[in-house]
Amino acid sequence: MLWTKRKTLYSIGISVTILFLFIFTRKKYPNSVPPWPTSNNIVIYNRIPKTGSTTFTNAIAYDLYKENGFNVLHVNMTKNRQVMSLPDQYVFINNVTTWTERLPAFYHGHVAYIDFTRFGVANPIYINIIREPLERLLSHYYFLRYGDNFRVGLKRSRAGNNETFDECYSRGGKDCDMKQMWMQIPYFCGHYHFCTEVGSAEALKMAKQNALEKYLLVGTTDRMRDMIALLEVTVPHFFKGALGHFDQLDENRAHLRYTKKKIPPNEQTLSMIRRDEVYKMEREFYDFVRDLFDAVFKKATNGTSRAADLTKMPLQYHFEKIKPT
Numbered sequence: 001m002l003w004t005k006r007k008t009l010y011s012i013g014i015s016v017t018i019l020f021l022f023i024f025t026r027k028k029y030p031n032s033v034p035p036w037p038t039s040n041n042i043v044i045y046n047r048i049p050k051t052g053s054t055t056f057t058n059a060i061a062y063d064l065y066k067e068n069g070f071n072v073l074h075v076n077m078t079k080n081r082q083v084m085s086l087p088d089q090y091v092f093i094n095n096v097t098t099w100t101e102r103l104p105a106f107y108h109g110h111v112a113y114i115d116f117t118r119f120g121v122a123n124p125i126y127i128n129i130i131r132e133p134l135e136r137l138l139s140h141y142y143f144l145r146y147g148d149n150f151r152v153g154l155k156r157s158r159a160g161n162n163e164t165f166d167e168c169y170s171r172g173g174k175d176c177d178m179k180q181m182w183m184q185i186p187y188f189c190g191h192y193h194f195c196t197e198v199g200s201a202e203a204l205k206m207a208k209q210n211a212l213e214k215y216l217l218v219g220t221t222d223r224m225r226d227m228i229a230l231l232e233v234t235v236p237h238f239f240k241g242a243l244g245h246f247d248q249l250d251e252n253r254a255h256l257r258y259t260k261k262k263i264p265p266n267e268q269t270l271s272m273i274r275r276d277e278v279y280k281m282e283r284e285f286y287d288f289v290r291d292l293f294d295a296v297f298k299k300a301t302n303g304t305s306r307a308a309d310l311t312k313m314p315l316q317y318h319f320e321k322i323k324p325t
């Protein structure tokens with residue numbers, strides 16, 4: 001008798017609780033809740049100057065955003081600084097991960113690697129492209145003097161200065177100083193104070209670690225087409241159709257920017273540079289990344305190293321023993 005009574009009381013109690021929970025949760029989560037942002041609908045390309053980044057950005061972002069339905073945003077760093085303060089990083093991360101009207105999004109800008117995970121948020125998809133460090137520096141050196149075919153009218157900061165790289169190097173000029181070589185390591189090292197310390201072994205180590213663990217892909221300038229092909233099959237919701245698009249660009253657009261005049265350095269300059277510690281470190285980083293990319297590409301093409309094979313590769317696994325049937 002007592003037991004039945006207690007049971008009834010229990011049932012009433014449970015029903016009331018469920019009703020309350022129902023009303024409460026309905027109030028708290030209306031039907032129009034925006035989807036919780038996930039980081040894999042954000043791609044960040046923290047582009048490095050003079051690595052072909054304009055060609056790449058135009059061909060895979062500004063040409064494809066309409067068709068593939070994503071947003072493209074340039075991160076313009078004040079006074080061309082490459083690093084953000086910690087509070088600025090917080091605001092940036094908070095903004096890009098919650099700005100639902102601008103998702104999915106492709107961000108590009110001259111900014112060092114930002115680690116979202118330090119703020120308790122998953123990282124977005126990071127990609128980048130690097131170039132042989134001396135080639136990159138030469139390109140930059142002559143670009144400042146002669147400009148390129150992209151913004152033709154624009155007067156560059158060293159316009160009118162016709163000093164060759166060799167002349168600059170032999171008199172120890174500033175533009176060809178090996179400090180200028182310290183570029184790709186700090187971009188990958190990120191926001192630690194030692195990253196911008198020219199010649200820091202810690203920075204090189206960190207840059208390698210980040211390139212390995214935090215970036216989906218890092219390609220090289222001379223293999224831009226292979227990079228685009230890999231992106232198409234690894235981040236298709238952004239880069240579907242990218243290779244076909246790149247292949248039908250005319251020569252001018254596929255090599256959108258080239259520095260107008262470049263004088264290769266002589267043997268004496270070259271042999272001095274090859275013995276320079278800063279160059280050796282940047283070169284070590286470049287070789288490391290290039291080998292990584294090459295291995296990934298070989299594996300993905302089953303050894304043929306032909307970009308066109310990527311989309312045709314049959315899957316090398318299948319599901320089975322699926323339950324419940």
Ligand SMILES: *[C@@H]1O[C@H](CO)[C@@H](O)[C@H](O)[C@H]1NC(C)=O
Pocket residue numbers: 076077
């Ligand atoms: C970045 O912003 C500044 C100031 O608005 C502007 O002068 C500059 O041209 C911008 N940079 C690029 C690459 O558009």
Ligand SMILES: *[C@@H]1O[C@H](CO)[C@@H](O)[C@H](O)[C@H]1NC(C)=O
Pocket residue numbers: 094095096098099100
């Ligand atoms: C992100 O920043 C832009 C530009 O300042 C602003 O218009 C937008 O409302 C911000 N979005 C969020 C979610 O903070």
Ligand SMILES: *[C@@H]1O[C@H](CO)[C@@H](O)[C@H](O)[C@H]1NC(C)=O
Pocket residue numbers: 162
């Ligand atoms: C560089 O320019 C100066 C004058 O502007 C000229 O006298 C000199 O011959 C030029 N040198 C080269 C290598 O073109």
Ligand SMILES: *[C@@H]1O[C@H](CO)[C@@H](O)[C@H](O)[C@H]1NC(C)=O
Pocket residue numbers: 302303313314
């Ligand atoms: C991958 O390469 C191996 C060795 O060349 C070959 O036997 C195999 O058929 C290839 N697989 C595919 C899917 O092309």
